Amino acid sequence: ALLALQAADDATTGRRKAVKRANSLLDMLEDIQADLLIGQVGEGRLNRAISLLQQAKAQIDPELEAIVADIELRVRVELAKLGRYPAL
Numbered sequence: 079a080l081l082a083l084q085a086a087d088d089a090t091t092g093r094r095k096a097v098k099r100a101n102s103l104l105d106m107l108e109d110i111q112a113d114l115l116i117g118q119v120g121e122g123r124l125n126r127a128i129s130l131l132q133q134a135k136a137q138i139d140p141e142l143e144a145i146v147a148d149i150e151l152r153v154r155v156e157l158a159k160l161g162r163y164p165a166l
Contacts, residue, residue, distance in 0.1 A: 103134060110124070110127060114156075122156070128150070135150075
């Protein structure tokens with residue numbers, strides 16, 4: 079019974095981490111959207127986005143893989159406009 083309880087705790091912890099990661103990604107996207115609307119995106123914000131996206135790709139649900147890839151491509155395009163080309 080104790081092992082079952084520990085396994086259940088791991089499942090909820092994993093879900094909490096996934097929700098936290100998703101919220102971080104959404105916040106980052108909102109910030110980038112606001113920057114795009116005013117016409118300047120901060121390089122630091124884009125670098126942080128690349129970092130978050132790479133972390134997300136390692137632990138992503140297969141159904142969301144294409145969406146994350148599209149977001150990553152857009153962030154890389156914005157970085158390229160600034161003359162930065164992060165490694166794939």
